[in-house]
Amino acid sequence: MTKGGMESVELFTSEGKGRGLKAQKEFLPGDVIFAEPAYAAVVFDRTSTWATTTPWGATDLGRCGWKAAIQRGTWGCWLAVADQEPAVPRGAREPMASWLGLEREGSGLAEGCLVSIDDLQNHVESFSEEEKKELRVDVESFLEFWPPQSQQFGIQFISHIFGVISCNGFTLSDQRGLQAVGVGIFPNLCQANHDCWPNCTVIFNNGNHEAVRSMFHTQMRIELRALSKISAGEELSVSYVDFLSLSEERRRQLRKQYYFDCTCEHCQKRIKDDLMLAVKAGESKPSAEAVKEVVQLSKDTLEKINKARMEGLYHEVVKLCRECLKKQEAVLGDTNIYLLRILSIASEVLSYLQMFEEAADYAKRMVDGYLKLYHPNNAQLGMAVMRAGVTHWHAGLIEAGHGLICKAYAILLITHGPSHPITKDLEVMRVQTEMELRMFQQNEFMYYKMREAALKNQKIHVMPEPSNETSPSLFHKKE
Numbered sequence: 001m002t003k004g005g006m007e008s009v010e011l012f013t014s015e016g017k018g019r020g021l022k023a024q025k026e027f028l029p030g031d032v033i034f035a036e037p038a039y040a041a042v043v044f045d046r047t048s049t050w051a052t053t054t055p056w057g058a059t060d061l062g063r064c065g066w067k068a069a070i071q072r073g074t075w076g077c078w079l080a081v082a083d084q085e086p087a088v089p090r091g092a093r094e095p096m097a098s099w100l101g102l103e104r105e106g107s108g109l110a111e112g113c114l115v116s117i118d119d120l121q122n123h124v125e126s127f128s129e130e131e132k133k134e135l136r137v138d139v140e141s142f143l144e145f146w147p148p149q150s151q152q153f154g155i156q157f158i159s160h161i162f163g164v165i166s167c168n169g170f171t172l173s174d175q176r177g178l179q180a181v182g183v184g185i186f187p188n189l190c191q192a193n194h195d196c197w198p199n200c201t202v203i204f205n206n207g208n209h210e211a212v213r214s215m216f217h218t219q220m221r222i223e224l225r226a227l228s229k230i231s232a233g234e235e236l237s238v239s240y241v242d243f244l245s246l247s248e249e250r251r252r253q254l255r256k257q258y259y260f261d262c263t264c265e266h267c268q269k270r271i272k273d274d275l276m277l278a279v280k281a282g283e284s285k286p287s288a289e290a291v292k293e294v295v296q297l298s299k300d301t302l303e304k305i306n307k308a309r310m311e312g313l314y315h316e317v318v319k320l321c322r323e324c325l326k327k328q329e330a331v332l333g334d335t336n337i338y339l340l341r342i343l344s345i346a347s348e349v350l351s352y353l354q355m356f357e358e359a360a361d362y363a364k365r366m367v368d369g370y371l372k373l374y375h376p377n378n379a380q381l382g383m384a385v386m387r388a389g390v391t392h393w394h395a396g397l398i399e400a401g402h403g404l405i406c407k408a409y410a411i412l413l414i415t416h417g418p419s420h421p422i423t424k425d426l427e428v429m430r431v432q433t434e435m436e437l438r439m440f441q442q443n444e445f446m447y448y449k450m451r452e453a454a455l456k457n458q459k460i461h462v463m464p465e466p467s468n469e470t471s472p473s474l475f476h477k478k479e
Contacts, residue, residue: 041184195237278333382411
């Protein structure tokens with residue numbers, strides 16, 4: 001794949017969108033347009049503790065104070081803090097990483113950067129009264145725990161930094177893309193405008209299997225990769241939100257979180273909304289009242305499922321999914337988003353409970369729907385197809401499993417690249433299932449006998465516990 005650089009892109013004024021990025025040469029699907037190290041980043045965990053890198057190693061630092069040490073990357077910095085009280089509030093933690101970068105390097109244009117940190121949009125003027133109140137609290141907390149001798153900037157500029165991180169921060173996720181672990185600022189990538197059907201995707205790629213905390217031993221790197229053929233002079237776009245929502249819902253989310261009205265073609269023309277709201281086809285089309293009733297049932301069931309998952313009641317989740325699916329299947333079409341959401345949860349939880357055959361059936365139906373909705377080179381589609389392939393393999397459905405794994409591998413080669421840990425794992429899986437498929441085709445009876453014997457000699461493999469959270473959004477928004 002082509003390795004890009006900042007010389008491959010140009011900062012320009014995008015009509016109706018402000019600044020944007022434009023390709024300086026042609027790119028093909030899977031090409032790395034450019035890779036960028038973090039200007040500043042901070043990692044946190046679920047208990048509001050900090051975790052980061054110091055010159056002596058990666059550390060979980062607990063609820064610690066403001067005293068900081070810096071480990072610099074190419075032109076950024078990492079935040080480390082010493083064990084002392086009082087604790088730093090969560091609201092003040094993220095700007096400190098950027099703050100250290102500003103104090104150490106200044107707020108001017110850094111090497112390899114198209115725009116300075118103080119030129120990034122903060123949208124503070126667009127904040128609601130409640131958001132402005134929260135901002136004032138965060139600024140006060142920040143000043144309370146920041147050394148007086150280091151307070152060389154005014155409150156207005158501090159507010160700007162908070163706004164910049166709220167509107168431009170990227171969510172740092174684990175290598176599997178399943179858990180949000182922190183926030184990073186990537187000034188060049190911040191210039192890429194949104195499109196619900198983008199020509200680029202963003203991926204974190206450190207090319208190793210180390211634990212997420214140890215990502216900070218090395219420079220955190222984010223890649224902008226082409227999803228389709230891009231011509232020289234074409235604007236580069238990424239999606240700030242998941243496509244699998246109605247256009248009006250996506251626009252509402254973008255307006256609330258990023259303060260702009262999406263004018264992309266898919267939103268303006270409501271492309272694929274009809275598929276996402278599809279009802280059962282056939283001579284006896286369900287009535288509008290029946291559809292409304294099932295949609296409301298689906299929303300109510302999703303709330304109950306979330307509560308049951310939070311309490312770890314997975315058998316109750318399965319019961320709720322089965323009951324809801326029974327009602328949905330008579331009314332909703334195969335691409336209806338409410339049906340797909342229930343299918344996704346059911347397949348995930350059933351896999352965890354080792355009920356693979358039923359899980360595989362739901363996973364296949366989910367993937368069939370996704371393939372009609374998502375961009376063919378969508379990263380989330382690739383991950384969903386991969387999970388479905390693994391589920392089929394566990395169910396002993398080797399032909400379907402191998403086919404899904406190959407399809408996922410083709411997608412992730414473009415979205416993640418061959419060096420990403422997920423892609424490497426998937427390649428191993430693809431080779432293994434290909435070998436098993438050949439054995440199956442030669443002697444189906446012997447294949448199942450050997451598989452049965454192999455599984456008996458292995459410890460029971462427990463699937464990862466279903467997450468109580470959705471996959472983290474790529475773009476960070478302080479809640």
